[in-house]
Structures are given as structure tokens and as C-alpha cells.
Amino acid sequence: MKQKKERHKLITLCIGLFLMLGVSLAHAQNNYTISGNVTDKINGETLFGTSIFLEGTTIGAITNEYGFYSISAPEGSYTLVFSHLGYKEITMTVTLDKNQKIDIEIEEFSTQLDEVEVTAEEPERAILRKPEMSVSKLNVKTVKQMPVVLGEVDVIKSLQVLPGVTSNGEGSSGFHVRGGAVDQNLVLLDEAIIYNTSHMLGFFSVFNADAVKDLKLYKGGIPAKFGGRVSSVLDVRQKDGNSKNFALTGGVGVISSRLAAEGPMFNNRGSFLVAGRGSYAHLFLKLAGEKNSVSFYDLNLKTNYNLNDNNKLFLSGYFGRDVFDFDGSFSSSYGNASGNLRWNHIFNDRLFSNLSLIYSKYDYELGIEDFEFDWISSIKNYNAKYDLKYYFSDAFKLDFGVSTIKYEFDPGQIKPTGPDSAINELQLDKKRALESAAYVNAEHRLTDNLTAQYGIRFSHFNRMGGQPLSIYQNDQPLVYNPTLQFYQRADPISETIFKKSESIETFSNFEPRLALAYQLNDYSSVKMGYSRAAQYIHLLSNTSSVTPLDVWTPSGKYIKPQLSDQYALGYFRNFKDKMYSLEAEVYYKTVDNRIDYIDGSDLIGNNTIEQEILNGESRAYGLELLMRKNEGRLTGWIAYTLSKSEQRTPGDIAGGPGINNGDWYNTPFDRTHDISVTAAYKFNDKWSFGANTIFQTGRPVTYPNGQYQYEGISIASYSDRNADRLPAYYRLDVSATYKPNKRPDKKWKGEWVFGIYNVFNRKNAASISFGQNFETGANEATRTAIFGIVPSVTYNFKF
Amino acid sequence: MKLYYKILISTFLAVNTSCTDVVEVDVPEGPIRLTIEASLDWEKGTAGNEQTILLSTSTPFFDSQAKPSVTGASVQVTNNSSGAVFNFEDQGNGQYTTSSFVPVFGNSYSLEVVYQNERYTATETLLPVTDISSITQSREDGDDDEALEVNVSFQDPADIENYYFLRFQSRNDLLPELFYIKDEFIDGNEATFLYEKTEDEEDNIEEFQPGDVVDIILLSASEDYYNYLQLLIEQFEGAGDPFSATPVALVGNCINIDNPDNVPYGYFRVTEKVESTYTFE
Structure with missing residues (x-):
């Protein structure tokens, strides 16, 4: 009892301190507030990242994801400036003698003028004063300029030309951030969790560029409002839809086509966007006599409604599906679906709030005709979030909120599809969990040069009952077999059945986040950051590439939450009046409780995953350099990453030496060097060109170190895990965009995009496999290269 | 299941523009044992x-x-x-x-x-091992509806854990087709496994023809031996491909x-x- 009281006192004290701080800051002077929304004049989209400041002062703000801003200043007369790169700057005189609301529309530099200057969007430059670091932002316009495989604009692939982001090569799903695994990235589409970011096993991403407004990747320094993954957060926001007039955009490509419609609705109190995309390559394959087919489609939806000045509703949804059919003998389909209802409410000119109710689901189905059964698996979540931002003063802003996510895992069920099926019906144990969090985060300007962002997130995970759980001798699901020198599954000694009202296990963590920015002068600054993050759900994948059939599993009795600590230090500088910018960062990251899989692990259709894994740890460190040219006919960047990512998995409670004798070994996503150059050149109003080139150290693999004869075949022997490497990866892509029609009065605007992927037709090894030649029996190494040179042409239109 | 998944992936790669070729690779040299x-x-x-x-x-x-x-x-x-x-x-x-x-x-x-x-x-x-209950041939099963395959069936004894090693060896070929089998999903049922060769010009693999002879061996296996075979066969079939486990x-x-x-x-x-x-x- 006494303890409880003490804690209560402590909480009261903390709240009191926060309030005092806020109140003292807010009422230090006779301050007034200007607040409002910033939108695009042409299409009515709200603008994220517009800077608003009072000329001649250090007072300013940046619009949030909903275009809202709020600044406070002492009574007086000021010049208010709205500035967003690529847009015309707006200035106005304001007399600040009361709180006021100023909504403003800003206009993009018109392409009708003979304007050849291309400028990067504001967020892409080095931002000096904000403590935000380790963040990569890309505007969809930039993404669309980059050359792409088969003419399909790909948000995820475009991230891979930024420092610290890699993929496991063509044909592998997901991406890796700072040496982290695919499942360590939190991917959000309008706040809904996306569990698989790929179509066609990684050839395309699930994001339709026509429906996306902007994206932001946090590689570190993750703000306290995000949590649940230890490596990164990719925050993708969909367009709201044109609120001024009806518009159609679309594109016709070799593999797929897309169409988006948007326009005002509800008597101009809202707008909508519907975007669809579908592939049709399978139709050609069918015509060509190919019996196998693969295809995908997806649908994006967004609509919003202005209840009044202070209340706005948003509804967004996504549905995507991949379908495989192999000559009727087996078929597979998988995809994400999500929906989000949001309510923006402005309490007053300083307090902004957003409530979100989110549903998201990922599932797959595999039907095998020969054995007459279907295999079905899914993960679902319901998420409620309430986020608030309080603009205490120009120097102090506070974000705080709560979130709760209910997960439902269905790791798999097998259903016989015919009376003669030899397969028995099976349902693996369904799992349930609740992840809750509360956070508070302050952005605090301490002096004119020093700004801090500090906050804390408290997360709680409840692995709920409603399932049986195997119990093992000494809590050891695995035991080391010293004879065969491998880990083998222990027999459960009993089974405990947990009721739905019981918890199997609970975890809670405090996750402090801290970032500091010190502005050295007008053109350079130093930043540092520390963050701790907890991850409670894990993707089980023992292959070197993540596949759509991998299954998510929650933490519990045998799998502990992953915990990461990351330290980063950076130097940021603009040159030549912001024409060039440089960002340099070093980081060091550790992850506790990173699982790895025992030799011969079998994850498919397995009810007792704890018998396939060992707990370990991982660490990654590196240097990232990014040099950009932001203005002029030629824009682009050079990115270089030098890094190391490794892990260690000792035997732990299972005994024995662990994986790789308990020594550190490379993670499959360790890349020593990663260099990329991306360039866009605007030749004239009709023609523009793009190019990018990538060089990467090869992926770590395990090569054979000998062979012996057994059962009449040659068996390879292997040594240390991931000690060898595939040959280095290198690729150059180019593109050209032609805009034939320049008549300003014509509504229809079209463009042709010609692209060549992998110009040098280099056969980059996606993998090298070893085996015996079927005819001669001699051992040989076989390289699989996925894309050679791939030319493409796409026609895009706007109407 | 794993096998099917591998086929799914490899067929997908084949449908796309992927290509494979034999390359020279320097591999490390381990101790002689x-x-x-x-x-x-x-x-x-x-x-x-x-x-x-x-x-x-x-x-x-x-x-x-x-x-x-x-x-x-x-x-x-x-x-x-x-x-x-x-x-x-x-x-x-x-x-x-x-x-x-x-x-x-x-x-x-x-x-x-x-x-x-x-x-x-x-x-x-x-x-002990259960007997083979039937050996038949067909064309409509397997990956290719027109290629010949041989089907081997056996009755798994119910309610006890059984492990099997099944080996097909065509007398025209050098390499066998190996199966490691656990009765987890087929306990007490009659199970059928098939061996079919699909034509592959690159590797000089031909479909079975009438007159071809296949030797079939079915063995009982201990749990340890099953675990060993699982690793051995998986590595023999596809070590290093991106959708198999680390060798x-x-x-x-x-x-x-x-x-x-x-x-x-x-x-x-x-x-x-x-x-x-x-x-x-």
C-alpha cells in the first residue's frame, strides 16, 4: 500500500513539474498565437513540412502531417512568412494583439513559365536546427524521377539509394535499415501497420506512387510517438485527394497499369482519392502458352470531411493481393488490407489532437492440389491511438498520447480439400496479445543554438491466454545433443491451458529517446541522439530472404522482446547558399534477445516455435555520408555507407556452444560498403533524364569447404556461418522522360518514361548454389541472376 | 510443404526473366576427415x-x-x-x-x-518398417501433367511416431531422388510419394520413358537419423538458394x-x- 502511495506521489510530482515548466514558458510574456492550416493552391492537399516564421526573429514552426501549425510570439507587429521549397513564398504583415487563425494556400512554381530550375523539397535538405536526425525523407516527385525496373515506380527501392538502407537483392521482400532485419522495420501506411511491403516476392512494392503524398524513414532517433520495432519506422502518408477539382492520373506500363481518380466531394467540404493498380503480365504469359501465372493488384482509398474549422474526419483504406497459379497443381495468394478512421480535433489554437481507429491484416493461402489441402495463415490487429500536440510556446512543444494494439495471430491451419486427401485437418494454436503504450515527448529550444528533443515511451505487452502452452523439463524447449552436435527438440512434459482471461506473460519497458542539435553557425550543425526501443512481435524466417509465407509470432514465455539501444552522432552542413548539403552520421546499435534458428529448423506448420530458436544478440555500427546537390538543372546525391552488422547466439539455457560455436558471425544483411549515386538532369521543358548507380559488397553466405560421399552422392561440408560473400553487386540504370505537350490550356498532360534497368547487363548473383551436375556428377556452383538488362516504357497521364 | 514452397519460388523465378549459369567460385578448404x-x-x-x-x-x-x-x-x-x-x-x-x-x-x-x-x-x-502397399505409374500427378511419374504408397501405423527414408534411383541416372518423411501430418494414413522428372535441356534431364527402370528403397529411420537426413537432403538439393535455410x-x-x-x-x-x-x- 505504502509503495503505491509513493508512486502516486511521484507521478503527481512529475505532472506538476511538466505543467509548471509549460506554464512558466507559456506565460513568461504577454504572448499571442497564430495557428492554421497550409494547403496547396492547385489541388488542396495539406502540406507537411512548410516552415512558417516571423521575419527577423527566431520564432517559427513547421506544419505537421495534417498541415496544421501554431506559433506564439509577444504582442507586436510582424512579417509572417510561409516558405515551402518548390512553392512561391508568401509574406504578410500581422498585428499580434490577439490569438488568430490564418489558413493559407500556397502555389507551386508553375511549369508554364520557362522555369528550368528544379529544387529539392525542403525536407530533403539538411535541416540544421531541428534535433531530428537519422531521418530520410523523400518526396514522391523525387521518387518518380528515378529510373526503375520495368517502369514501375517503387517507393521501397528508391529508399535503397539512401545511406543505411539496403535490400537482400532483387526478388527479396522488404528492406534492411542499419544492419537490421526486415521485421525490425515498422511500416505504416496512413498509420496502419503493413506486414509485407512487397508484391511479387519483392519485385514491386505495395505502395502505389500515385496515391502516396510523402514518406519519411526514421533510421534512428525514432520519436517517442512511434514504437514496436527496433530498427526503423517508415511512415508513408497517402494523398488526401484533390479538393479543388476532379482529376485523373494514370500510367500504362509493360507489367502493370494504374489509374487514380480524385476530386472534391460533400459540397467542397471534403475530397476523395481512389487509386488502383493491376498487373497483366500473366495474360501475356497465358497467351504465350505458359501455364503458370503470377499477378497482383491493389486499391487505395482516401476521403476526408471537414465538419467545421476545428474538426476533420479522414477515412483511408488499402487492399492489395498477389495471386500465383501453377498450372492448377498449386496456387497461392497473399496480401495486406488496412483501414483507418481518423478524427482531427483542434481544441484551441495551441492544442491539436488526432484520434485514430485502425485495422490491418495480412494473410496468405496456399492450395496444393496434388495433396488436396489448403494452408491458411494470418495476422490481424486492431489499433486505437490518441495523439496530442501542445504548442506551449515558441521554445517548447509537447507531443503526448496513448496507443493500444490488439493482435490476433493465426499461425496456420491445414484443411483437406478432397475426400481422398492423405492430410489430416490441423489448426495450430491461435495466439493473442495486447500491446499498449503511452508517451510524452518535448521539443525544447534551450538557447538560440541548442535545441533538444527528449521524451519517454512506456510500453506494455500482454501475451494473452486462450491457448495451450507446452511445458518442458527445466523450461528447456531445446536440448543440445553432444553426439550429433546439434540442438534437438525436447519432449514437452505437460501442457498448461491458459484461459482467455489469463495472461501467459507480460512485459513492460521504458524507452527513453533523446536528441540534441547544436547549430554551429548559419550553415552547419552537430546533432546527437540516443534511443531505446522494444519490439514485441517477431517475423519467423530462417531463409536468407524473407518470403511472403513467413509467420509473425508474439513474445511470450519462450521468446523475449527485442530491445535496442542506438547512439548516433551527426554533422550537417549546407554549402553555397543551400545549393549543396552534406549529412554525415555515425551510429552504434545493439539489440538484445535477437533470435536465430537452430540448424535444420522447421518453421512451417510448427506449433512449438520455441523448439526451433535460440536467443542471442546483435550489434551494428557504421558511418553514413550523404552529399546532395539541391538546385540547378542537375540535382541528385551521392550516398556512401561503411558498416558492420553481426550477431551472436550462445547456447543459453539449452546448453551447448550455440550457433557458430557461440562466436560473432555476420548477419545476412551485413554490407561493408554501399555506394549509390542518383542524378536527375532537366535538359529542357520536354526532356529530362535520370540515372542511378549502386555498388554494394556482396551478401554474406556460407560456402562449402569440402565434400564427402554418402548414399552415392556428394555431400558438401560447411564451416562458419555467413563467413563468405557473394560477388559484389553493381548496377547502372538510366531513364528519360519526354513531355510532348506544352500547351497550357490543354487539360490532358501526358509523358513518356523510357528506362533501362541494369544498362551493363551485369549478372548480379542473387544467390549461388552448390550441387552435383545431373549428368556428370561433378560438383559445380550455379549462379542465379534475376534481372539482366531490362528496358521499359511507360506512359503517364494527368487529366 | 517446404518442397512445395521451393517449387513455388523456383517456378516464379523461371516465369520472370531470371537466369542461371554455372560460375567459377573460390571456396574455402576445410580439414580432411x-x-x-x-x-x-x-x-x-x-x-x-x-x-x-x-x-x-x-x-x-x-x-x-x-x-x-x-x-x-x-x-x-x-x-x-x-x-x-x-x-x-x-x-x-x-x-x-x-x-x-x-x-x-x-x-x-x-x-x-x-x-x-x-x-x-x-x-x-x-x-521395423511398414511395407510398400502399392507402386503405380501415372501422368496426371506431379508438376507436369504429361510427364510420367512413379507413385509409391505405404500405410503409416497410427498413433506412434514414425520416420522414413525413401530413395528412388533411376538406372539411367547418376543421382537419386531422396525423401525424408515424418508422419506428423499423415499419422495413420496411407501416404503416397511420387518421383517425376521434368524435362530440362540445360541440365540434360529427360522425362521418364516406358522401359525406364527405377529402384525404390523404403527404410525406417530413428528420430536422430531423420533430423540428419533432413539437413543432408535439403543441403544436397538446394544449398545456397535464397529460400533455403543457411547450410x-x-x-x-x-x-x-x-x-x-x-x-x-x-x-x-x-x-x-x-x-x-x-x-x-
Whole structure:
């Protein structure tokens, strides 16, 4: 009892301190507030990242994801400036003698003028004063300029030309951030969790560029409002839809086509966007006599409604599906679906709030005709979030909120599809969990040069009952077999059945986040950051590439939450009046409780995953350099990453030496060097060109170190895990965009995009496999290269 | 399941523009080790007295010379239940044979090999195997609706854990088709496994033709042996492809008593065997 009281006192004290701080800051002077929304004049989209400041002062703000801003200043007369790169700057005189609301529309530099200057969007430059670091932002316009495989604009692939982001090569799903695994990235589409970011096993991403407004990747320094993954957060926001007039955009490509419609609705109190995309390559394959087919489609939806000045509703949804059919003998389909209802409410000119109710689901189905059964698996979540931002003063802003996510895992069920099926019906144990969090985060300007962002997130995970759980001798699901020198599954000694009202296990963590920015002068600054993050759900994948059939599993009795600590230090500088910018960062990251899989692990259709894994740890460190040219006919960047990512998995409670004798070994996503150059050149109003080139150290693999004869075949022997490497990866892509029609009065605007992927037709090894030649029996190494040179042409239109 | 998934991936890659080619790769060179292929297979309905154990050493991975046979080792097997000892005689070509072996179900046997003053041992129990219930041919099953395949069925005994090793060897081909089978999803059912070859010009693989002969062997396996086979077969079929697990150092059930670091390769198995031959019509 006494303890409880003490804690209560402590909480009261903390709240009191926060309030005092806020109140003292807010009422230090006779301050007034200007607040409002910033939108695009042409299409009515709200603008994220517009800077608003009072000329001649250090007072300013940046619009949030909903275009809202709020600044406070002492009574007086000021010049208010709205500035967003690529847009015309707006200035106005304001007399600040009361709180006021100023909504403003800003206009993009018109392409009708003979304007050849291309400028990067504001967020892409080095931002000096904000403590935000380790963040990569890309505007969809930039993404669309980059050359792409088969003419399909790909948000995820475009991230891979930024420092610290890699993929496991063509044909592998997901991406890796700072040496982290695919499942360590939190991917959000309008706040809904996306569990698989790929179509066609990684050839395309699930994001339709026509429906996306902007994206932001946090590689570190993750703000306290995000949590649940230890490596990164990719925050993708969909367009709201044109609120001024009806518009159609679309594109016709070799593999797929897309169409988006948007326009005002509800008597101009809202707008909508519907975007669809579908592939049709399978139709050609069918015509060509190919019996196998693969295809995908997806649908994006967004609509919003202005209840009044202070209340706005948003509804967004996504549905995507991949379908495989192999000559009727087996078929597979998988995809994400999500929906989000949001309510923006402005309490007053300083307090902004957003409530979100989110549903998201990922599932797959595999039907095998020969054995007459279907295999079905899914993960679902319901998420409620309430986020608030309080603009205490120009120097102090506070974000705080709560979130709760209910997960439902269905790791798999097998259903016989015919009376003669030899397969028995099976349902693996369904799992349930609740992840809750509360956070508070302050952005605090301490002096004119020093700004801090500090906050804390408290997360709680409840692995709920409603399932049986195997119990093992000494809590050891695995035991080391010293004879065969491998880990083998222990027999459960009993089974405990947990009721739905019981918890199997609970975890809670405090996750402090801290970032500091010190502005050295007008053109350079130093930043540092520390963050701790907890991850409670894990993707089980023992292959070197993540596949759509991998299954998510929650933490519990045998799998502990992953915990990461990351330290980063950076130097940021603009040159030549912001024409060039440089960002340099070093980081060091550790992850506790990173699982790895025992030799011969079998994850498919397995009810007792704890018998396939060992707990370990991982660490990654590196240097990232990014040099950009932001203005002029030629824009682009050079990115270089030098890094190391490794892990260690000792035997732990299972005994024995662990994986790789308990020594550190490379993670499959360790890349020593990663260099990329991306360039866009605007030749004239009709023609523009793009190019990018990538060089990467090869992926770590395990090569054979000998062979012996057994059962009449040659068996390879292997040594240390991931000690060898595939040959280095290198690729150059180019593109050209032609805009034939320049008549300003014509509504229809079209463009042709010609692209060549992998110009040098280099056969980059996606993998090298070893085996015996079927005819001669001699051992040989076989390289699989996925894309050679791939030319493409796409026609895009706007109407 | 895994197998199907692999087919799914590889077919997908084939549908796309992917291509494979044979390349030269520098691979590391590990230590040379003794390989023990001690497969005491008791064919159903026979005395099982004739048995052979093969000893050889490992070689560098791309070495295409004939396997180096091991001579001068002493090899014996003991029945741990009865105490009977069976000596295997060195034939001078890597084969060690006996004609006095006595197989008894449920009995545990120990192998002892002494080679270059190091003693290697292993223990295994003899388990019975269910009979093959039918062998048929068809065209409509398998990946290709027109290619011939051979189907082998057997009845899994209900309510006990069974593990199997199924081996197909076409007499025209060098390489076998291997299956490791666990009755987890098929407990108590009649299970059918098929072997079909799909035409591949690049690898010179041809479909089965009428008249082709396939030797079929079905063995019982212990859980340990099943685990070993699983790793062995997976690595044999697709080591290094992006959708298979990381290949690992594979060690059998033989241990080196005198120098534990110098682990031998291979396995000591004592099993019942059903053997059959099928000729395509």
C-alpha cells in the first residue's frame, strides 16, 4: 500500500513539474498565437513540412502531417512568412494583439513559365536546427524521377539509394535499415501497420506512387510517438485527394497499369482519392502458352470531411493481393488490407489532437492440389491511438498520447480439400496479445543554438491466454545433443491451458529517446541522439530472404522482446547558399534477445516455435555520408555507407556452444560498403533524364569447404556461418522522360518514361548454389541472376 | 510443404526473366576427415547376415577425383543386448564386410572404428518398417501433367511416431531422388510419394520413358537419423538458394573418442528395408 502511495506521489510530482515548466514558458510574456492550416493552391492537399516564421526573429514552426501549425510570439507587429521549397513564398504583415487563425494556400512554381530550375523539397535538405536526425525523407516527385525496373515506380527501392538502407537483392521482400532485419522495420501506411511491403516476392512494392503524398524513414532517433520495432519506422502518408477539382492520373506500363481518380466531394467540404493498380503480365504469359501465372493488384482509398474549422474526419483504406497459379497443381495468394478512421480535433489554437481507429491484416493461402489441402495463415490487429500536440510556446512543444494494439495471430491451419486427401485437418494454436503504450515527448529550444528533443515511451505487452502452452523439463524447449552436435527438440512434459482471461506473460519497458542539435553557425550543425526501443512481435524466417509465407509470432514465455539501444552522432552542413548539403552520421546499435534458428529448423506448420530458436544478440555500427546537390538543372546525391552488422547466439539455457560455436558471425544483411549515386538532369521543358548507380559488397553466405560421399552422392561440408560473400553487386540504370505537350490550356498532360534497368547487363548473383551436375556428377556452383538488362516504357497521364 | 514452397519460388523465378549459369567460385578448404557410411540395412524377408560398411575421406569441394577409400581400419559392431560381436573384414578397397550379422528388432547396436589410432563410436537401435502397399505409374500427378511419374504408397501405423527414408534411383541416372518423411501430418494414413522428372535441356534431364527402370528403397529411420537426413537432403538439393535455410556443418552420430574435434562425417544406421523395382510401361 505504502509503495503505491509513493508512486502516486511521484507521478503527481512529475505532472506538476511538466505543467509548471509549460506554464512558466507559456506565460513568461504577454504572448499571442497564430495557428492554421497550409494547403496547396492547385489541388488542396495539406502540406507537411512548410516552415512558417516571423521575419527577423527566431520564432517559427513547421506544419505537421495534417498541415496544421501554431506559433506564439509577444504582442507586436510582424512579417509572417510561409516558405515551402518548390512553392512561391508568401509574406504578410500581422498585428499580434490577439490569438488568430490564418489558413493559407500556397502555389507551386508553375511549369508554364520557362522555369528550368528544379529544387529539392525542403525536407530533403539538411535541416540544421531541428534535433531530428537519422531521418530520410523523400518526396514522391523525387521518387518518380528515378529510373526503375520495368517502369514501375517503387517507393521501397528508391529508399535503397539512401545511406543505411539496403535490400537482400532483387526478388527479396522488404528492406534492411542499419544492419537490421526486415521485421525490425515498422511500416505504416496512413498509420496502419503493413506486414509485407512487397508484391511479387519483392519485385514491386505495395505502395502505389500515385496515391502516396510523402514518406519519411526514421533510421534512428525514432520519436517517442512511434514504437514496436527496433530498427526503423517508415511512415508513408497517402494523398488526401484533390479538393479543388476532379482529376485523373494514370500510367500504362509493360507489367502493370494504374489509374487514380480524385476530386472534391460533400459540397467542397471534403475530397476523395481512389487509386488502383493491376498487373497483366500473366495474360501475356497465358497467351504465350505458359501455364503458370503470377499477378497482383491493389486499391487505395482516401476521403476526408471537414465538419467545421476545428474538426476533420479522414477515412483511408488499402487492399492489395498477389495471386500465383501453377498450372492448377498449386496456387497461392497473399496480401495486406488496412483501414483507418481518423478524427482531427483542434481544441484551441495551441492544442491539436488526432484520434485514430485502425485495422490491418495480412494473410496468405496456399492450395496444393496434388495433396488436396489448403494452408491458411494470418495476422490481424486492431489499433486505437490518441495523439496530442501542445504548442506551449515558441521554445517548447509537447507531443503526448496513448496507443493500444490488439493482435490476433493465426499461425496456420491445414484443411483437406478432397475426400481422398492423405492430410489430416490441423489448426495450430491461435495466439493473442495486447500491446499498449503511452508517451510524452518535448521539443525544447534551450538557447538560440541548442535545441533538444527528449521524451519517454512506456510500453506494455500482454501475451494473452486462450491457448495451450507446452511445458518442458527445466523450461528447456531445446536440448543440445553432444553426439550429433546439434540442438534437438525436447519432449514437452505437460501442457498448461491458459484461459482467455489469463495472461501467459507480460512485459513492460521504458524507452527513453533523446536528441540534441547544436547549430554551429548559419550553415552547419552537430546533432546527437540516443534511443531505446522494444519490439514485441517477431517475423519467423530462417531463409536468407524473407518470403511472403513467413509467420509473425508474439513474445511470450519462450521468446523475449527485442530491445535496442542506438547512439548516433551527426554533422550537417549546407554549402553555397543551400545549393549543396552534406549529412554525415555515425551510429552504434545493439539489440538484445535477437533470435536465430537452430540448424535444420522447421518453421512451417510448427506449433512449438520455441523448439526451433535460440536467443542471442546483435550489434551494428557504421558511418553514413550523404552529399546532395539541391538546385540547378542537375540535382541528385551521392550516398556512401561503411558498416558492420553481426550477431551472436550462445547456447543459453539449452546448453551447448550455440550457433557458430557461440562466436560473432555476420548477419545476412551485413554490407561493408554501399555506394549509390542518383542524378536527375532537366535538359529542357520536354526532356529530362535520370540515372542511378549502386555498388554494394556482396551478401554474406556460407560456402562449402569440402565434400564427402554418402548414399552415392556428394555431400558438401560447411564451416562458419555467413563467413563468405557473394560477388559484389553493381548496377547502372538510366531513364528519360519526354513531355510532348506544352500547351497550357490543354487539360490532358501526358509523358513518356523510357528506362533501362541494369544498362551493363551485369549478372548480379542473387544467390549461388552448390550441387552435383545431373549428368556428370561433378560438383559445380550455379549462379542465379534475376534481372539482366531490362528496358521499359511507360506512359503517364494527368487529366 | 517446404518442397512445395521451393517449387513455388523456383517456378516464379523461371516465369520472370531470371537466369542461371554455372560460375567459377573460390571456396574455402576445410580439414580432411574420415567418412563412415555404416548402413546396416536388413531387407524384409532375408536373414540380413551380409553387411558392408564403407570408409573414405573427404576431399576439397571441387575435387573431381574418385573418392579416396580408407584401408587398414578395424571395424566391429556389437549387439548391446546380447553382447554378440561382429567383425567387419577389410576388403582393401574401402569396403568392410561381414556375413555373420544377426539383426534383432528393438536391439541396440554399437559401431566401433579404429583408424590412425583414433577410436570412433556410434550407437543405434534397429526399427521395423511398414511395407510398400502399392507402386503405380501415372501422368496426371506431379508438376507436369504429361510427364510420367512413379507413385509409391505405404500405410503409416497410427498413433506412434514414425520416420522414413525413401530413395528412388533411376538406372539411367547418376543421382537419386531422396525423401525424408515424418508422419506428423499423415499419422495413420496411407501416404503416397511420387518421383517425376521434368524435362530440362540445360541440365540434360529427360522425362521418364516406358522401359525406364527405377529402384525404390523404403527404410525406417530413428528420430536422430531423420533430423540428419533432413539437413543432408535439403543441403544436397538446394544449398545456397535464397529460400533455403543457411547450410550448416553436418555431423552424424559417430563420435571421435580420442580427438573429439576431428569429427567424422557419415552415419551409423541399423534399419529394416523394403526394396522394390519398377519398370515404366
